[in-house]
Every structure is written in C-alpha cells, then in structure tokens.
Amino acid sequence: MPSTTPGCLLPHAWPPSGHALYDELGPGFTLLLSHTAAASWHQSPAMERILALAGRTRIPLAVRVIDTALLPAEARWSADAVLVRPDQHVGWQGNDLDEVVEALQRCAGHPSSARV
Structure with missing residues (x-):
C-alpha cells in the first residue's frame, strides 16, 4: 500500500506536469511542499534555517511545490x-517546517546539536 510514512518509498504518481513525481526529485534530498x-x-524563518543548514553543511537540497x-x-x-x-524514501513528513531542520540533519547523518 503506497505511503509517505517515513522509511517508505515515495509513492509513484503522475502530476499534471506530465512528468513522473520521481522526475521532480533533485539528485540529493528533496523537500516536497504542498501549495498550502x-x-x-x-516568509518563513524556518525555511531560511533549512536553506542555511543545507548550504552550510553542503547537504544537497531541492525544494519543489507539488x-x-x-x-x-x-x-x-x-x-x-x-x-x-536521495534513495527516494521518505525521511520525514509533517506540517511544521520548523521540524525540517532537525529531520534534514538526522537523515543526512549530521548531529542535531549543530543548530543554524
């Protein structure tokens, strides 16, 4: 059964763009955002922290809106x-972008104490 529970393979889908959802993923980590x-x-300070962490630690991160x-x-x-x-498995899902910083650190193998 398809699921976005962390640890599961991201479900395959064909968005209206005509490309497979997997084609929307970057070569490293990808943060998929709903329109909401x-x-x-x-305007989110959380997104600034996410992008700063990715840049500072050189974690490849793409952000896509689906x-x-x-x-x-x-x-x-x-x-x-x-x-x-990067292996197309879900590392985290949620509604609070503040949680992404820690999730990205954990999924990339960085200590979560290295706050940005």
Whole structure:
C-alpha cells in the first residue's frame, strides 16, 4: 500500500506536469511542499534555517511545490511537507517546517546539536 510514512518509498504518481513525481526529485534530498505550505514558506524563518543548514553543511537540497490535490488519491500525502531522501524514501513528513531542520540533519547523518 503506497505511503509517505517515513522509511517508505515515495509513492509513484503522475502530476499534471506530465512528468513522473520521481522526475521532480533533485539528485540529493528533496523537500516536497504542498501549495498550502508553499504559500507561506517564502516568509518563513524556518525555511531560511533549512536553506542555511543545507548550504552550510553542503547537504544537497531541492525544494519543489507539488499540487497534491491533483495527484491520484493513492499518491497523496497527508502532510503539508515531505522530505525525500536521495534513495527516494521518505525521511520525514509533517506540517511544521520548523521540524525540517532537525529531520534534514538526522537523515543526512549530521548531529542535531549543530543548530543554524
């Protein structure tokens, strides 16, 4: 059964762009944001911390906005954001972008005490 539970392989889907959801992933980690999350991420201090951490620690991170309402029901996730590891498995999902900093550190093998 497809799931975005951390540890599961990201469910395959065909977004309206015509490309497979996997084609939207970057070569490193990818933070998939729903339109709901993306509406506020530009002004979010959490997003600034996420991008600063990725830059400072050289963790490859791509951020993609996906219209989850247009995905097939079995491929939709129940959270506003999903962090996908380079192996296309889910590392974290949630609604609070403040949690992404710690999740990204943990998934990349960095100590979580190295705060940005």
